[in-house]
Amino acid sequence: MQEEFEVTVKELKQQIDNRAKIQLIDVREPYEFDFCRIEGSKLMSMSQLGNRIKELDPEDEYVFYCHVGERSGWVVNYLRQLGFKKVKNLRGGIDQWAVEIDPSVPRY
Numbered sequence: 001m002q003e004e005f006e007v008t009v010k011e012l013k014q015q016i017d018n019r020a021k022i023q024l025i026d027v028r029e030p031y032e033f034d035f036c037r038i039e040g041s042k043l044m045s046m047s048q049l050g051n052r053i054k055e056l057d058p059e060d061e062y063v064f065y066c067h068v069g070e071r072s073g074w075v076v077n078y079l080r081q082l083g084f085k086k087v088k089n090l091r092g093g094i095d096q097w098a099v100e101i102d103p104s105v106p107r108y
Contacts, residue, residue, distance in 0.1 A: 005076055006091045007063055009100045015063075016040070022061045026094075027072050036106045038065065038097055046071050049078075058084050065090035065097070067108070 015022055024041040026033050033043045044052055056062065056079070064072040069092050076089040090097070098105040
């Protein structure tokens with residue numbers, strides 16, 4: 001994943017605190033989302049993305065995350081191939097979020 005298509009957890013936290021117009025999308029499976037999530041995120045599991053792609057507006061800005069950033073990296077690459085320009089991967093995923101930003105988020 002190229003750096004310009006990624007955002008760090010600290011950068012994301014700053015954007016959230018500044019009320020940036022980004023949509024946070026969790027691409028993990030429902031059981032993972034039920035276990036822990038970043039507040040305000042929407043679940044759109046990678047396995048359902050093909051069926052739900054029309055829910056995404058290519059003009060909107062998105063940050064995608066998963067457990068450690070691998071699945072969400074694939075999603076960002078896929079969406080960029082489809083012409084989405086304002087999509088980024090959360091480097092380190094929710095695991096890094098729990099380490100650096102919110103230790104109350106359970107790790108697995």
